[in-house]
Amino acid sequence: MAENMQEMQGRESNMPENVVYVGKKPAMNYVLAVVTQFNNGAKSVTIKARGNTIGRAVDVAEIARNRFVMDTKVNNISISSEEITNEDGTKSKVSAIQIVLAK
Amino acid sequence: MAENMQEMQGRESNMPENVVYVGKKPAMNYVLAVVTQFNNGAKSVTIKARGNTIGRAVDVAEIARNRFVMDTKVNNISISSEEITNEDGTKSKVSAIQIVLAK
Numbered sequence: 001m002a003e004n005m006q007e008m009q010g011r012e013s014n015m016p017e018n019v020v021y022v023g024k025k026p027a028m029n030y031v032l033a034v035v036t037q038f039n040n041g042a043k044s045v046t047i048k049a050r051g052n053t054i055g056r057a058v059d060v061a062e063i064a065r066n067r068f069v070m071d072t073k074v075n076n077i078s079i080s081s082e083e084i085t086n087e088d089g090t091k092s093k094v095s096a097i098q099i100v101l102a103k
Numbered sequence: 104m105a106e107n108m109q110e111m112q113g114r115e116s117n118m119p120e121n122v123v124y125v126g127k128k129p130a131m132n133y134v135l136a137v138v139t140q141f142n143n144g145a146k147s148v149t150i151k152a153r154g155n156t157i158g159r160a161v162d163v164a165e166i167a168r169n170r171f172v173m174d175t176k177v178n179n180i181s182i183s184s185e186e187i188t189n190e191d192g193t194k195s196k197v198s199a200i201q202i203v204l205a206k
Contacts, residue, residue, distance in 0.1 A: 054158035058198040062184045077180040079202070081165045095161040099182070 018042040022049035022057040030060040044102035051094045061099045075102035121145040125152035125160040133163040138171045147205035154197045178205035
């Protein structure tokens with residue numbers, strides 16, 4: 001029987017998969033990434049962060065929509081807990097945030 | 104010895120004004136405040152933070168609802184920018200978050 005029913009390759013580039021992961025760099029680096037995605041035609045951009053960088057993700061969303069892509073708004077915000085494995089093999093929980101900006 | 108718990112101001116528990124401001128103390132301090140509000144009959148508790156403590160506010164919400172008040176869920180999350188006046192009189196913008204946990 002044919003078993004390739006779930007072939008999911010070859011995704012269209014206009015899928016709503018525009019994600020910016022916020023790390024430890026200055027917020028403006030990520031703001032630029034968000035703005036670039038919108039300028040490339042994205043209808044929505046998702047900003048993700050966890051742990052210490054959650055505050056910076058909120059900064060990124062606020063700076064982007066107040067100063068650069070004023071025609072967007074916060075479409076959805078969700079928080080969650082993720083389990084991460086530390087370098088020594090132990091596990092710990094870390095909070096995460098996901099902010100969706102959309103036109 | 105006599106535990107000197109601060110006497111609650113006999114507020115009506117159905118007021119939507121149960122706010123916990125998250126600052127620089129350990130997250131569990133604020134988790135305890137949230138749990139206490141629900142145990143006192145609150146139907147919803149709002150967790151607020153700004154700047155550096157935004158990540159901690161997310162921790163507080165996640166710890167509270169995953170470990171202590173499991174019958175609550177995240178009802179609403181909003182982000183904003185607030186202007187604060189620094190000690191030297193200059194002004195700067197800071198991001199803020201508001202997370203509403205509700206039964």
